[in-house]
Amino acid sequence: MKGMNGLRRYHWMVGILLLALLLTGCKTGHEFIKGTEFKDDDKIVVVFAGPVEETWATNVSNFSAYEKPDPDIKLQITEATLGPDQTTLTVTFGAPLNQGEAHILTMTNIISEGQDMGSVTVTVQKLYFGVLMTVLLGAALIQNFVFTKYLGLCVFFGTSQRRDTAIGMGVVFTIVIVFAAMMAWALYQFVLKPYQLTFLNIVVFIGLVSLSVQGVDTILRKVNPTLFKAFGVYLVLVIANCIAIAVPLMLADNEYNGWESLMLALGAGVGFLLALFLMACVRERLELANVPPSFRGLPIAFVTAGLFALAFLGFSGLSIY
Amino acid sequence: MSTTTKSYGQLFMDGILKENPIFKLALSMCPAVGISTSVMNGILLGTAVLFVQVFSSCTISLVRNYIHPKIRIPTYTLTIATWVTVIDLVLAAYVPVAYKAMGMFVRLIVAFAIITMRLEMFACKEPLGKSFVDGVGMGLGFMVGMVTLGVVRELLGSGELLGYDILGFQPLLFFILPSAGFFVVGLMMGFFNWIEVKYNRRKEG
Numbered sequence: 001m002k003g004m005n006g007l008r009r010y011h012w013m014v015g016i017l018l019l020a021l022l023l024t025g026c027k028t029g030h031e032f033i034k035g036t037e038f039k040d041d042d043k044i045v046v047v048f049a050g051p052v053e054e055t056w057a058t059n060v061s062n063f064s065a066y067e068k069p070d071p072d073i074k075l076q077i078t079e080a081t082l083g084p085d086q087t088t089l090t091v092t093f094g095a096p097l098n099q100g101e102a103h104i105l106t107m108t109n110i111i112s113e114g115q116d117m118g119s120v121t122v123t124v125q126k127l128y129f130g131v132l133m134t135v136l137l138g139a140a141l142i143q144n145f146v147f148t149k150y151l152g153l154c155v156f157f158g159t160s161q162r163r164d165t166a167i168g169m170g171v172v173f174t175i176v177i178v179f180a181a182m183m184a185w186a187l188y189q190f191v192l193k194p195y196q197l198t199f200l201n202i203v204v205f206i207g208l209v210s211l212s213v214q215g216v217d218t219i220l221r222k223v224n225p226t227l228f229k230a231f232g233v234y235l236v237l238v239i240a241n242c243i244a245i246a247v248p249l250m251l252a253d254n255e256y257n258g259w260e261s262l263m264l265a266l267g268a269g270v271g272f273l274l275a276l277f278l279m280a281c282v283r284e285r286l287e288l289a290n291v292p293p294s295f296r297g298l299p300i301a302f303v304t305a306g307l308f309a310l311a312f313l314g315f316s317g318l319s320i321y
Numbered sequence: 322m323s324t325t326t327k328s329y330g331q332l333f334m335d336g337i338l339k340e341n342p343i344f345k346l347a348l349s350m351c352p353a354v355g356i357s358t359s360v361m362n363g364i365l366l367g368t369a370v371l372f373v374q375v376f377s378s379c380t381i382s383l384v385r386n387y388i389h390p391k392i393r394i395p396t397y398t399l400t401i402a403t404w405v406t407v408i409d410l411v412l413a414a415y416v417p418v419a420y421k422a423m424g425m426f427v428r429l430i431v432a433f434a435i436i437t438m439r440l441e442m443f444a445c446k447e448p449l450g451k452s453f454v455d456g457v458g459m460g461l462g463f464m465v466g467m468v469t470l471g472v473v474r475e476l477l478g479s480g481e482l483l484g485y486d487i488l489g490f491q492p493l494l495f496f497i498l499p500s501a502g503f504f505v506v507g508l509m510m511g512f513f514n515w516i517e518v519k520y521n522r523r524k525e526g
Contacts, residue, residue, distance in 0.1 A: 150355035150502060154348060154434055199410065203402040206431050210395060239398075242351055242432040249428055294514035295507075298347055302354075302507025309500035 032110070032117055034087075036124040041096040044105060044124050048112070051086035056111040058082060063091055068102040068123070075103075099126060132263045135256075137318065139267025145243045146275040147305070147312040152243040156276065157301055159237065166280035167273070172216075172234040174269025177247055180205075180212040181265030184248035185258055198252070205248040213238050243268055278308060329454045336458025342435045343466030344513055349433040352426045353470055354502035360483050363471035365419050367464025369412065369427055371457070373404045374436050378444040378456035380404075385445045397440045398431075405431045435463065474505055 034047040044065070056062060058080055065075045076094035083090070097103065102125035110117040125131065145151045159169040184205050192198050217235050220228040238244055247268050251261040282304050291300050327335070340346055343353050349370075356362045377400050381388075388396050409427050412420045420427065430436070439459050444452040475481055478497030480488035495501050 148499070150499075151351050151429070153350040153354060157347070157350070199406060202406050202409065202428055202431055203399060206398055206402045207395075210398060240432065240434050240437075242429045245432045246425055246429060249425060292511075294518055295511040299507045299511035299514065302503050302510065306500060306503030306507065309503055313500060 032112075033120060033122050036105070036122050038097065038099045038124065038126065039090065042093045044091045044093070044097070044103065046089045046091070046105070046107075046122070048087045048089065048110075050112050052082070052089070053111040053114075054082050054086065056109070057086075057089050062108050063105065064108075065091070065093070065103055065105045067098060068104055071104070101125075128259075132259055135260050136263040136267040136270075139264050140271035140274065141312070141315045142318055144271045144275060144312050144315075145246070145268050146272060147309040148316075149246075151246050152241045152272060155237050155241045156272075156279070157298060157305075159234070160276050160279040160301070161283055163277065163280045163284060165234075166276035168231050169234045169237065170269070170273025170276045172231045173238055173241065173244070173272055174266070176209075176212055176216050176235070176238045177244055177269045178262065178265045179216060180209045180244060181247050181251060181261050181268075182258070183208050183212060185251055185256070185261040188248075188252045192252075201249065201252055202245075205252075206245055208248065209244045210239055243272060275308070279305065329451070332451060332454045333458040333461075336455065336460075336462040337465055338462075340459075341462045341466055342459060343463060343470075344510060346435065346438075347510075348435040348438065349463065350506065351429065353467065354506055355499075356423055356426055357467055357470035357474055357502060357505070358478070358497045358499075359475045360468055360471040361419065362423060363464065363467030365412070365416070366423055366426060367460070367467050369408045370430055370433070370436070370463045371460030372408050373401060373430050374439065374460040374463075375453060375456040376404045376407075377401050377436060377440060378452040379449060381440050381444040382447060382449045382452035388445070393441070393445065394437075397437050400440075401436055402431050435459065470505060470509070473509065474501070 032049050034049050036044065036046050039045045060077050060080050063077055063080060065077065066073055067075070075097075077091055078094045079092040081090050081092075082088070091105070102123050104121060105124055106119065106121045108119045110120060126134075139145070143149060146153070146156050155169070159165050187204060187208065188198075188201070192200060192204065197204075213235055217228075217232070220232070247265055250256075251264055254260075256264060279301075283301060286300060286304070295303075336342075342348050343350070352366055356366065377397070380400050381397065405428060408430075412427055439455065443455050447455070472482065474496045475483075476487065477492050478494060478501075480486060480491050496505060
């Protein structure tokens, strides 16, 4: 009950976090452009604040677009049409767009009611909340670290024998990985990258992981001794888990920002917890089954994990946002 | 100074057979499942692990009398991380294609339990020569494990070895599918257990 009260106290923090997320998702960067979004596979829709000239809007040469990571590769635009209200412009591309990436669309000399509004460059991307959810779900289910990336297997097979062990390990791992990933992100973006020390990534990140394990150990011991008694033993195992070092390396490789890093770490933790729990449920039942003697223990656990891996392949087409 | 009575030859063979990191100790399973799809991957990652294991063992063995026992684990970790950075940069520069195929696993050598375990159990107590031999044995043991898996998966999955066509047809695509790694490792472990049981029974009877 005490724990529940503690949670309630932090509700306002969650609220502020969500609000901040929504606010960052809604800006387009220019006052004359009300909104931009992807439509179908190969279209971008731009909504203007006022009516624009039809002759300007249907001239394809007024527009150019590229994917944010590759400014040199201009995307081919085949058609531009203006809606009946003269404020919605639909730009059609020659090939389907990779909507996971942000696209930069440049519109030269926008003509509105006979007036030249100048050139505008807008960034088109999915709603930021959607991007974050994609990262979270991707790390937890679609690219599950255990079953589709094959990481952290030593700890996975070591702690999935009992259900309570599995939950303990999963929860502790999630806490530590979120800590470590946030520190790794800050250190990478503000120290390692600006000073071109990225070759030190491995050394710094492994140090950070050990540090956060020690930090969580100390804090938990002081703040909640009962929780520490239950979960403390798993803390040491976190260092031996390759996911703990893979997450910082991934967020550095992909240049994730703070929110995306948080979601990646959360997804990795939740995915690991889910994998452990599922596996523990099966292994508890396997103990009652009549397994051939030479397959008892690890071999049959591996075969079970293989079946889970096949099942997790089913998530590969999943996309909600 | 030395506490082990084993000869150099014994130390070397132990790493490959009796204490094989993959099949006997069941440590560092991630690459064994993840990228054992071809012999080439096994050889490359095996070389990387061999390099890191040998150099970390030697480094720790050299400075073993100066490490304070309380900070020995962080010392091991940082030593390993340094050597992993070296091999990571070298591989990325000289074999970029194969390096990409191995993904993150080269950098993840830093978290392989096998290397830390050897440093803790062996290199921090033994002189340079024995640590070197032990490192080579363990590294080769890992490489042998990876290559064995690679041979089974590549031969049964695509009928090739090291990219050369051996069988002339594709027996079972299943074996090179990513998720088949779990099955192959599980089946091979079961197979080795079975051989061991048979062998022991024959010795008794």
